[in-house]
Amino acid sequence: xxxxxxDVKSLVKEFGKTRVVDDVALQIPKGxxxxxxxxxxxxxxxxxxxxxxxxxxxxxxxxxxxxDIITEAEKIKLQTGYMTQKFSFWEDLSIRxxxxxxxxxxxxxxxxxxxxxxxxxxxLTQRQHQLAGDLSGGWKQRLALxxxxxxxxxxxxxxxPTAGVDPKARREFWDQxxxxxxxxxxxxxxxxxxxxxxxxxxxxxxxxxxxITQGTVRDVIAASNLxxxxxxxxxxxxxxxxxxAEDDIENVSYFGAALHISSTNTVAIENVIKRAPFxxxxxxxxxxxxxxxxxxxxxxxxxxxxxxx
Amino acid sequence: xxxxxxxxxxxxxxxxxxxxxxxxxxxxxGVPIMQLILFGFAINNDPKGLPTAVFIEAPDQHxxxxxxxxxxxxxxxxxxxxxxxxxxxxxFLKGEITFLLVIPADFTKKLVRQEMPQLLISADAxxxxxxxxxxxxxxxxxxxxxxxxxVGSLNFLKSTKPNVDVIIHPKYNPQGITQYNIVPGLLGVIxxxxxxxxxxxxxxxxxxxxxxxxxxxxxxxxFEVMVGKIAPxxxxxxxxxxxxxxxxxxxxxxxxxxxxxxxxxxxxxxxLANLCLGFTFSTIATxxxxxxxxxxxxxxxxxxxxxxxxxxxxxxxxxxxxxEMLPLTHFLRIxxxxxxxxxxxxxxxxxxYALIGFIVLIGIVAIARYRTTLD
Ligand SMILES: Nc1ncnc2c1ncn2[C@@H]1O[C@H](COP(=O)(O)OP(=O)(O)OP(=O)(O)O)[C@@H](O)[C@H]1O
Ligand SMILES: [Mg+2]
Numbered sequence: 003x004x005x006x007x008x009d010v011k012s013l014v015k016e017f018g019k020t021r022v023v024d025d026v027a028l029q030i031p032k033g034x035x036x037x038x039x040x041x042x043x044x045x046x047x048x049x050x051x052x053x054x055x056x057x058x059x060x061x062x063x064x065x066x067x068x069x070d071i072i073t074e075a076e077k078i079k080l081q082t083g084y085m086t087q088k089f090s091f092w093e094d095l096s097i098r099x100x101x102x103x104x105x106x107x108x109x110x111x112x113x114x115x116x117x118x119x120x121x122x123x124x125x126l127t128q129r130q131h132q133l134a135g136d137l138s139g140g141w142k143q144r145l146a147l148x149x150x151x152x153x154x155x156x157x158x159x160x161x162x163p164t165a166g167v168d169p170k171a172r173r174e175f176w177d178q179x180x181x182x183x184x185x186x187x188x189x190x191x192x193x194x195x196x197x198x199x200x201x202x203x204x205x206x207x208x209x210x211x212x213x214i215t216q217g218t219v220r221d222v223i224a225a226s227n228l229x230x231x232x233x234x235x236x237x238x239x240x241x242x243x244x245x246x247a248e249d250d251i252e253n254v255s256y257f258g259a260a261l262h263i264s265s266t267n268t269v270a271i272e273n274v275i276k277r278a279p280f281x282x283x284x285x286x287x288x289x290x291x292x293x294x295x296x297x298x299x300x301x302x303x304x305x306x307x308x309x310x311x
Numbered sequence: 312x313x314x315x316x317x318x319x320x321x322x323x324x325x326x327x328x329x330x331x332x333x334x335x336x337x338x339x340x341g342v343p344i345m346q347l348i349l350f351g352f353a354i355n356n357d358p359k360g361l362p363t364a365v366f367i368e369a370p371d372q373h374x375x376x377x378x379x380x381x382x383x384x385x386x387x388x389x390x391x392x393x394x395x396x397x398x399x400x401x402x403f404l405k406g407e408i409t410f411l412l413v414i415p416a417d418f419t420k421k422l423v424r425q426e427m428p429q430l431l432i433s434a435d436a437x438x439x440x441x442x443x444x445x446x447x448x449x450x451x452x453x454x455x456x457x458x459x460x461x462v463g464s465l466n467f468l469k470s471t472k473p474n475v476d477v478i479i480h481p482k483y484n485p486q487g488i489t490q491y492n493i494v495p496g497l498l499g500v501i502x503x504x505x506x507x508x509x510x511x512x513x514x515x516x517x518x519x520x521x522x523x524x525x526x527x528x529x530x531x532x533x534f535e536v537m538v539g540k541i542a543p544x545x546x547x548x549x550x551x552x553x554x555x556x557x558x559x560x561x562x563x564x565x566x567x568x569x570x571x572x573x574x575x576x577x578x579x580x581x582x583l584a585n586l587c588l589g590f591t592f593s594t595i596a597t598x599x600x601x602x603x604x605x606x607x608x609x610x611x612x613x614x615x616x617x618x619x620x621x622x623x624x625x626x627x628x629x630x631x632x633x634x635e636m637l638p639l640t641h642f643l644r645i646x647x648x649x650x651x652x653x654x655x656x657x658x659x660x661x662x663x664y665a666l667i668g669f670i671v672l673i674g675i676v677a678i679a680r681y682r683t684t685l686d
Contacts, residue, residue: 056528056685057686086521086528090523090525092522107531
């Protein structure tokens with residue numbers, strides 16, 4: 003046994019000729035929350051599925067909770083909660099029936115009390131006999147999350163658990179996540195929200211199946227070597243297209259009324275803002291935000307060159 | 312005009328989807344071909360070559376001639392000779408023969424004396440359609456054959472009038488009531504149809520609705536899923552059985568001569584065979600539509616080649632071979648044997664073994680096909 007809840011290396015998954023996950027290594031210490039980020043189709047879901055034995059890796063090996071992901075998938079499933087990206091509970095069962103089914107599957111003691119408790123915590127007591135299919139999108143997510151945590155897993159793999167969830171519920175969800183990690187649970191959560199990424203102990207960023215960067219938010223930002231300037235002058239937006247045309251500026255993005263420009267080349271970007279017409283604006287150097295970093299990463303990685311069949 | 316564009320849009324989308332769904336496409340071509348072959352070649356309303364046993368009490372020239380005549384006839388296929396009635400009864404109960412030809416010891420003596428000797432043909436009439444044509448031809452076959460013998464000193468016996476009294480003894484269903492044959496068979500047909508169809512949806516529904524990923528993420532073994540999915544339908548099958556058997560008894564007054572125990576075990580085993588098959592389909596099909604089509608593709612030959620609609624022994628050899636592979640064929644023999652002939656286990660053992668063999672084979676395929684991953 004080691005202290006990593008997830009310890010995998012050189013994971014590869016190919017569908018036909020397409021290499022969907024390419025040489026991914028992850029070492030997640032016990033009791034941490036890791037954010038799993040990356041553009042659509044980068045292979046997050048596929049990686050998570052390999053971790054919990056739903057897909058067999060084409061290459062690579064590793065352990066989850068000290069159990070081999072290839073030969074001991076059965077045991078991993080007992081101690082892992084996996085929340086699928088697409089709602090996968092039974093829409094033709096009621097909320098209570100779904101939870102009942104899950105608790106039976108894991109043979110949980112005091113089933114009725116446990117289910118009652120989960121329903122009460124979700125604040126769904128009034129609606130417990132409603133069909134799960136009739137719930138709104140956000141409520142489905144909340145039900146699914148409650149269901150996959152029922153058996154007190156030691157490892158939680160959550161695939162975009164907060165997609166479509168309102169801000170208050172999202173806040174509650176993250177409170178719950180941190181509560182769980184305090185109890186020693188390890189969580190890998192994929193998300194497209196930057197504010198959520200910032201709540202994680204560490205983040206791993208995937209692009210085109212490759213792990214591009216990982217570490218704490220601060221490390222990732224520092225490692226990006228990105229220089230970012232912001233301008234909040236009135237009418238700054240009119241300069242956006244001209245700035246985008248500059249080769250030395252890697253990305254330009256709106257943040258409310260402000261405009262962020264970033265580049266890995268500090269000298270080059272400073273030359274640009276000293277030039278007309280951009281020198282008419284007030285530029286201020288800031289620490290790049292995570293979003294700046296990710297957008298610049300996406301740009302530098304380039305287009306997806308994988309071969310799709 | 313715009314309407315035309317929209318119709319065209321829908322039409323081309325439909326064509327794309329049709330082309331992509333290979334299974335449906337294959338079915339649209341496969342089903343007519345299968346029907347043509349089955350109806351065109353396999354099925355015969357005038358069944359010929361029915362298996363016949365002969366019992367010759369005192370072999371001599373004339374009895375040999377008669378047997379030879381039967382052998383040459385297209386309706387009777389003399390498969391074996393027996394030396395007593397007990398043997399013949401066993402063969403009847405096992406369903407291995409349709410006819411027994413008995414030539415009594417005093418046949419030749421009476422024949423020469425022109426005393427109209429008797430010739431006995433016992434027929435398995437549990438399926439009246441199977442035996443009727445052959446029976447009608449029996450007298451002609453006998454006189455034709457004997458006429459060859461009537462030369463020289465026996466020339467005087469040659470006549471156009473029948474000189475032998477062919478007595479037909481229809482066993483098991485003497486009045487030839489079709490329902491006696493159809494209603495017990497219907498039990499097998501209904502159980503096949505419903506149980507295969509329902510279970511074939513078992514995994515495909517989970518897959519189509521996206522629940523499969525969830526099931527697979529839980530610590531459940533293929534065997535557990537299979538048993539859990541099949542068990543409820545055993546119960547439903549038993550309810551259907553109760554309904555059909557009650558109707559058979561009260562509505563159609565079909566006799567029930569054999570052992571309830573044997574029939575019940577047969578029903579259980581047969582149900583399991585069908586449920587396993589349905590489950591196997593559901594591990595192969597990717598959509599519920601495909602599962603339905605596979606069920607139908609299986610059901611059609613079951614209906615036609617099992618001996619339910621058309622006499623099994625009247626089909627060509629290759630069709631019988633296919634028929635032997637279908638659980639319904641064996642079940643029909645059991646259910647008809649038990650209800651109409653009071654057959655006991657020793658006569659039906661082979662049918663039981665066939666059903667169990669089918670379960671084992673299909674069960675292995677199902678477990679092998681069941682994927683614990685999404686690959
Ligand atoms: N069963 C499959 N067969 C073929 N290709 C697949 C299969 N599953 C996934 N892919 C491909 O693998 C790539 C990665 O998919 P994956 O679902 O892991 O991405 P993701 O990072 O989760 O994306 P998103 O953020 O949109 O959820 C995609 O290009 C997808 O088309
Ligand atoms: Mg995904």
